[in-house]
Amino acid sequence: MSIQELEAEAMRLSEKERAGLASRLLASLSPVLSDDDEGLAEALRRDKEMDNDPAASMTMEEFKSSLGR
Numbered sequence: 436m437s438i439q440e441l442e443a444e445a446m447r448l449s450e451k452e453r454a455g456l457a458s459r460l461l462a463s464l465s466p467v468l469s470d471d472d473e474g475l476a477e478a479l480r481r482d483k484e485m486d487n488d489p490a491a492s493m494t495m496e497e498f499k500s501s502l503g504r
Contacts, residue, residue: 450495458482461475461478461479461482462479462482
């Protein structure tokens with residue numbers, strides 16, 4: 436399966452499923468990337484925070500609403 440086919444399949448997943456997949460993919464990356472990339476480190480920190488307290492997260496709709504969209 437090509438990357439393009441894999442991406443097309445992933446895009447058929449629900450938003451929640453894609454977020455979970457993205458989280459697992461990020462967690463599978465080398466720890467060195469977390470040390471060198473503050474954005475990735477922050478994403479991993481927030482992912483862990485949401486795993487520990489799912490009530491702390493918001494839906495995409497809540498996020499967009501908070502931006503006034």
